[in-house]
Amino acid sequence: PPTIGVLALQGDVREHVRALTDLGARATTVRRPEELAAVDGLVLPGGESTTMARLLRTFELLEPLRARVAGGMPAFGTCAGMILLADRVRDGVAGQESVGGLDVTVRRNAFGRQVDSFETDLDLAGLADPVHAVFIRAPWVEEAGPGVEVLAVAAGHPVAVRQGALLATSFHPEVGGDGRVHRMFVEIAG
Numbered sequence: 001p002p003t004i005g006v007l008a009l010q011g012d013v014r015e016h017v018r019a020l021t022d023l024g025a026r027a028t029t030v031r032r033p034e035e036l037a038a039v040d041g042l043v044l045p046g047g048e049s050t051t052m053a054r055l056l057r058t059f060e061l062l063e064p065l066r067a068r069v070a071g072g073m074p075a076f077g078t079c080a081g082m083i084l085l086a087d088r089v090r091d092g093v094a095g096q097e098s099v100g101g102l103d104v105t106v107r108r109n110a111f112g113r114q115v116d117s118f119e120t121d122l123d124l125a126g127l128a129d130p131v132h133a134v135f136i137r138a139p140w141v142e143e144a145g146p147g148v149e150v151l152a153v154a155a156g157h158p159v160a161v162r163q164g165a166l167l168a169t170s171f172h173p174e175v176g177g178d179g180r181v182h183r184m185f186v187e188i189a190g
């Protein structure tokens with residue numbers, strides 16, 4: 001099985017590690033460039049994208065991570081992780097850095113103007129039954145390039161997208177024990 005890293009600078013790392021190991025994947029935390037070099041794919045968890053971007057810089061992971069994503073490493077970003085994978089970020093803090101790779105424009109805290117957090121059942125392309133999706137100060141996708149497949153929509157905006165080996169969700173599939181979105185990523189990384 002592939003070795004899947006979970007970026008472990010901040011955010012809901014344990015939930016992702018559990019979701020991956022429950023599927024029989026090999027999961028390992030990534031805090032150092034050597035650890036990044038050893039994984040076949042990487043999960044970027046939810047948390048706070050501004051903090052994570054700052055820590056990526058501090059831990060000297062930002063450039064290596066950009067290089068690996070540009071080189072085709074499978075990556076799966078949830079919520080803040082989606083923001084980090086996005087090429088363009090709206091409502092970011094001044095100078096907010098990004099890993100990039102995913103040809104989308106995301107808006108941070110997009111649902112926040114209506115409601116901070118909510119849960120809903122979503123149809124997701126490739127899954128037979130809806131997923132229970134937990135949104136917490138979530139971003140949405142405002143623009144997506146031609147190579148981006150929209151897998152799910154909420155409030156009229158894409159909230160799950162795939163571009164080649166990159167997968168991203170606005171919501172938190174690591175919460176609630178439904179492993180199907182993680183399984184999708186493990187298959188991409190395998």
Ligand code: GLN
Nearest residue numbers: 046047048049079080137
């Ligand atoms: N609002 C957070 C950010 O902008 C993301 C929230 C989350 O990951 N649950 O980074």
